[in-house]
Amino acid sequence: MAGTGKFFVGGNWKCNGTTESIKKLVDELNSVMLEEGVEVVVSPPYLYISQVLGSLSNRIEVAAQNSWVGKGGAFTGEISAEQLADAGVKWVIQGHSERRHVIGETDAMIGKKSAYALSQGLGVIACVGEKLEDREANRTTDVVFEQLQAYADAVGSDWSNIVVAYEPVWAIGTGKVASPQQAQEVHAAIRQWLKEKVSDDVSSKTRIIYGGSVNGANSAELATQEDIDGFLVGGASLKGAEFGVICNAVTAKKVAA
Numbered sequence: 001m002a003g004t005g006k007f008f009v010g011g012n013w014k015c016n017g018t019t020e021s022i023k024k025l026v027d028e029l030n031s032v033m034l035e036e037g038v039e040v041v042v043s044p045p046y047l048y049i050s051q052v053l054g055s056l057s058n059r060i061e062v063a064a065q066n067s068w069v070g071k072g073g074a075f076t077g078e079i080s081a082e083q084l085a086d087a088g089v090k091w092v093i094q095g096h097s098e099r100r101h102v103i104g105e106t107d108a109m110i111g112k113k114s115a116y117a118l119s120q121g122l123g124v125i126a127c128v129g130e131k132l133e134d135r136e137a138n139r140t141t142d143v144v145f146e147q148l149q150a151y152a153d154a155v156g157s158d159w160s161n162i163v164v165a166y167e168p169v170w171a172i173g174t175g176k177v178a179s180p181q182q183a184q185e186v187h188a189a190i191r192q193w194l195k196e197k198v199s200d201d202v203s204s205k206t207r208i209i210y211g212g213s214v215n216g217a218n219s220a221e222l223a224t225q226e227d228i229d230g231f232l233v234g235g236a237s238l239k240g241a242e243f244g245v246i247c248n249a250v251t252a253k254k255v256a257a
């Protein structure tokens with residue numbers, strides 16, 4: 001079953017770009033003809049958020065890649081959720097595997113950041129995903145469910161402003177995309193978990209998007225899977241035309257529905 005609401009595609013630019021390259025990317029995005037049934041967000045590095053907000057078509061919203069756990073103050077180097085909201089940002093990515101496994105953020109911290117961001121009116125793109133060693137040890141759903149539990153513990157039963165992003169770590173930036181069947185299997189398991197641990201309503205409404213080596217060539221087939229409600233795209237989101245093709249995979253979704 002698919003989540004309700006529009007197909008959702010996010011472009012996570014990670015720590016990439018310069019004033020000049022971002023100007024070019026925004027120009028490309030502004031010239032893409034996006035299908036109606038797709039909600040699109042892009043996530044520039046903090047430094048370029050105002051440039052993007054000032055130049056990007058309002059058909060596309062902006063997400064931050066992180067936010068502080070609570071109210072701003074004496075936290076050198078951090079950006080708070082209320083500052084993001086004040087600047088016009090609508091979404092924030094939390095729990096990305098690079099923040100979990102490179103920076104060392106814990107499940108508890110990610111839950112707290114998500115709850116605070118929601119309290120400030122931001123939508124949260126809540127990432128989960130197993131490492132290769134977890135998959136090989138048949139621990140995929142154990143890991144994903146543990147990560148989901150930490151979000152649920154912190155945010156409670158209102159998931160109306162949360163999109164869940166399943167991003168297997170072994171598929172991120174590797175060119176090794178999960179097969180449509182592998183992705184569908186985990187998405188269905190996530191939906192079932194939401195039904196058992198949160199509510200029927202949250203399970204049926206929450207959009208569950210896939211990330212990990214999504215590109216213009218594989219997005220349409222992935223989109224036809226029942227529980228894939230969109231994508232979180234890294235590398236291919238740095239190319240405007242290709243990102244447009246991925247967003248418009250919503251057409252394949254509609255045909256399959």
Ligand SMILES: O=C(CO)COP(=O)(O)O
Pocket residue numbers: 012096167171172173174175211212213214232233234235236
């Ligand atoms: O991490 C990702 C999106 O958040 C996926 O990255 P790639 O699309 O580059 O594999």
